[in-house]
Amino acid sequence: MVHDNNNLRSIRTGEGGIMTEHLKQPGFRERLAQLGYLLKHTFTLIGRDPGIIRPWIRMTVYGLIMINVFFLGILAITLEFGGTGTLLLLAAVSMFFYKHFYYTRQEMRQSWLVSETLQGRQRGAGEAGTRVAELKSIVRSIGWMDILVAWAINMAQRSAKAGALVRLFMKGIEEVWDLLNHYLLPSAAVDGYGVREGVSRMKILQDNVPETLVGVFGIDIASRAVGAIMGPVYFILILLALGLGLWVGESAPAFYAGDIRSMLNGVEAEFLPATMHFSWLPLLLAIWIGKMGSMVLERMTTSVKVIYFSIFYMRITHPDDIIPEIRGDLDGYLKMEDPAPSPVTPAGDAVPE
Incomplete structure (x- = not known):
């Protein structure tokens, strides 16, 4: 796979100075190609050890519960179960806050494990679990930094005073933090x-990158691939929801939004019906379904990135500790050029070809 070298951004590491390696932004097609390669080969490479897959399952279940609790809260309030709805929304907000620490731990x-x-x-x-419990202070630090970055980005996006340059800067901060975070995880877990x-140590890691992997260190793997995939999905879901909303009409009073023709001040359009009663229930369900699909894909993407950067970290810092049977195949995988990297069995031995 050829990496796009356009649109480069410097990564400022603070303690370690400015890294001369840049964060390479892949194009739309490359994002999807990267994600496809990682999803196809990552779990094969490290083996189908349920211990490695289990954290992804836990994060996905947590995220799905959080989303369902939130939308159930909205449904409860709409159906005039205000007390129950309020409790559900408070639970969803609490889960949203705690997810930064839970995800970091997983x-x-x-x-x-990788x-x-x-x-x-x-x-x-x-x-x-025992190993991560020994690192609970680091988990909390990373979690708080994740919250801080998310809050700053959210404030910049919502603020009417924030200009385009500020929003662009915060988007760069988000991308840099995502890259740093994926290096901090193995740095803490392994060492x-x-x-x-x-x-x-980021500068030291960069200096120790093998010649065969030069140019890979600062690549923003599968950048915004989830958004690229889910954008068209949301578009289709919303179109279907608008049609179903007109079909449901007044049959669900609690979700009745009104007559669209009246909302448009009786705009003249002879090809449209005289009345167009609309229910926002299908729209709510469409967003609900879309959020769940996005959550599953996002957690899967994050997991393969965690595995990828953990392998890369081991390749840079502990190359002699990697079993010989797989050591030679890692570079092709990390550059996403090997069409069929050799898998490692749960016992750690390479599967013979």
Whole structure:
């Protein structure tokens, strides 16, 4: 796969100075190609160890519960169950806040399990949990930084005073943090480095990148691929919801929005019916379904990125600890050029061809 070198951005690491490697922004087609490659080969490469897949399942279940609680709260309030709806919405907000810490913990578990698999050791979920429990202060630090970045970006997007340059700058901060976060996870899980140490070591990591992987270090893997996929899906869902909303009409009084013709001040259009009663229930359900699909794809994408960067981290920092049977195949996978990387079994041995 050829990486697009256009639209480069410098990464400022703070403690470690300015990295000379740049964050390479892939184009639309390349984002989808990267995501497709990672989804196809990542779990094959590290083996189908349920311990590695389990954190993704946990994060997905958590995200789906959070989304369903939120929309159930809206439904409850609309159906005049105000007390229940309020409690559900408060629970959803609490889950939304706590997800930053929960996701970080699960991603760190996954990163540690990947590193152990590459070294030929099969570990269980309990051992991963014990390892991450030793790093709880680092988990909290990363979680709080994730919240801070998300809050700053949200404020910039909502503020009427924020100009285009501010929004562009915050978008760059989001992309840089995403990249830093995926290096901080294995740095903490494998070597126990805190956030400050992990950030300060970014320049050292860059300098230790093998010649065969030069240019890969700063690539923003599968950047915004989920949005690129879900955009058309949302468009279709909303079109279907608008049609169903007109068909449902007044039959669901609690969700009745009114007559569209009246809302448009009786705009003259002879080809339209005299009355167009609209229900927003199908629209709510369409957004609900879309959010759940987006959540599943987002968590899957995040998991393969955690695995990818954990493998890359091990390749840079602990190349001699990787089992010989798989060591030579990693570069092709990391550059996303190997059409069929050799898998590693749960026991850590390469599967013979």
